[in-house]
Amino acid sequence: MPKKIGIIGGGITGLIVGIFLAKEGHKVSIYEKNSLLSQTSSKTTKLLHGGLRYLENFHFNEVKNGLNDRSWWLENFPKHTTKLKISIPFKSFLSFALFKSFVGIKLYGILAGSKNLGSDNFYTLPKDEESSLKNEYKTFLSFFDGTMDDVSLGNELIQSAKDLKIDLLENTEVTNFDRHGMINGWKFDKIILAVGPWSKILLEQNNIESERDIDFIKGSHLIVDRQTDSGLMFSSICKSRYIFALPYMGRTLLGTTEEKVKHPDLAEISKNEINYLIDSYNQILKKPIMISDIIGSYSGVRPLIKSNYNYHKSSRDFFIQKNKSLFTIFGGKWTTSPSIARKIVTMI
Numbered sequence: 001m002p003k004k005i006g007i008i009g010g011g012i013t014g015l016i017v018g019i020f021l022a023k024e025g026h027k028v029s030i031y032e033k034n035s036l037l038s039q040t041s042s043k044t045t046k047l048l049h050g051g052l053r054y055l056e057n058f059h060f061n062e063v064k065n066g067l068n069d070r071s072w073w074l075e076n077f078p079k080h081t082t083k084l085k086i087s088i089p090f091k092s093f094l095s096f097a098l099f100k101s102f103v104g105i106k107l108y109g110i111l112a113g114s115k116n117l118g119s120d121n122f123y124t125l126p127k128d129e130e131s132s133l134k135n136e137y138k139t140f141l142s143f144f145d146g147t148m149d150d151v152s153l154g155n156e157l158i159q160s161a162k163d164l165k166i167d168l169l170e171n172t173e174v175t176n177f178d179r180h181g182m183i184n185g186w187k188f189d190k191i192i193l194a195v196g197p198w199s200k201i202l203l204e205q206n207n208i209e210s211e212r213d214i215d216f217i218k219g220s221h222l223i224v225d226r227q228t229d230s231g232l233m234f235s236s237i238c239k240s241r242y243i244f245a246l247p248y249m250g251r252t253l254l255g256t257t258e259e260k261v262k263h264p265d266l267a268e269i270s271k272n273e274i275n276y277l278i279d280s281y282n283q284i285l286k287k288p289i290m291i292s293d294i295i296g297s298y299s300g301v302r303p304l305i306k307s308n309y310n311y312h313k314s315s316r317d318f319f320i321q322k323n324k325s326l327f328t329i330f331g332g333k334w335t336t337s338p339s340i341a342r343k344i345v346t347m348i
């Protein structure tokens, strides 16, 4: 039977969940404090991926789910998504780092199965071939992932929501809700709390115990005035993280960082992050970038579920807490929002 459903939060999670529920015939309203898709969902690396680097932490199921969802986006939104070749540079082909990446990329392809986007490759550049990378970087491993134009994709999703008669209440902050279906004094059959990194804070403000804790991990990106045709993934200066340099609107998108913050509202790039990204990129570049090459930056706070691991190793998996008529979504990625939506549809 069709239900009246109130969704709190108009990021990618709230929007996709709303679209899936409206397609099932439910009457959906989305409450968004700012504009739709303006917070964490607009601050990503723009990748549709399973997350090659999460294999290091043996998160096989999570990666497999992400790879399934990656192909859902590429198949359903070909105008706004594309596959992208990403190469990892190495100084020598006799290194443990290369061996580890080789095994990871092979496993990534196996987990993608029939949804693999193209064959991985191992190649060395001829000595005299021109490259933007330092001369010692002649050996590469490459693989394919998905990437998106999140602005045009977001606009298409918002149009779909309007076509499905979803009530889109932008600039409408929810100040109170409960587990029986009340939002700001209006009654719904079910409520979905899809507020990304703000989930635990909002639950506690409304006297509902949160079954998960959140690590607020800020990530920042720089837009660099350099053109590039394909993606690069390389070790940062601290070695424990990878950085992407990806083609982005005729420029290069460089990111990302991991910095713990006290509150999700504190999403501003710091000097440290800028230096870290520039120094990491310059390790491999022949012609170093300078502050004057940076033409833009943005930061967001990941909604990471707290685990026993160091947060660098935390899972990006999601969890749904149920309190009577209230369903709270924790964690997830842009890529896996369709999986979250399928799960919510089943639970409702």
Ligand SMILES: Cc1cc2nc3c(=O)[nH]c(=O)nc-3n(C[C@H](O)[C@H](O)[C@H](O)COP(=O)(O)OP(=O)(O)OC[C@H]3O[C@@H](n4cnc5c(N)ncnc54)[C@H](O)[C@@H]3O)c2cc1C
Residues within 6 Å of the ligand: 008, 009, 010, 011, 012, 013, 014, 031, 032, 033, 034, 035, 036, 037, 038, 039, 040, 041, 042, 043, 044, 045, 046, 047, 048, 049, 172, 173, 174, 175, 194, 195, 196, 197, 198, 202, 218, 219, 220, 256, 299, 300, 301, 302, 303, 331, 332, 333, 334, 335, 336
């Ligand atoms: C640096 C970084 C890089 C990332 N890169 C990728 C990537 O490449 N690929 C990928 O798949 N994922 C990536 N992610 C993860 C992805 O961004 C998030 O998982 C996803 O955007 C979360 O969406 P959301 O809708 O849950 O949260 P949000 O987008 O934050 O949406 C929650 C919404 O709730 C609203 N809200 C809060 N409080 C209230 C209230 N009281 N009333 C009404 N509305 C309220 C907020 O305004 C916000 O719009 C990245 C994240 C970060 C931070």
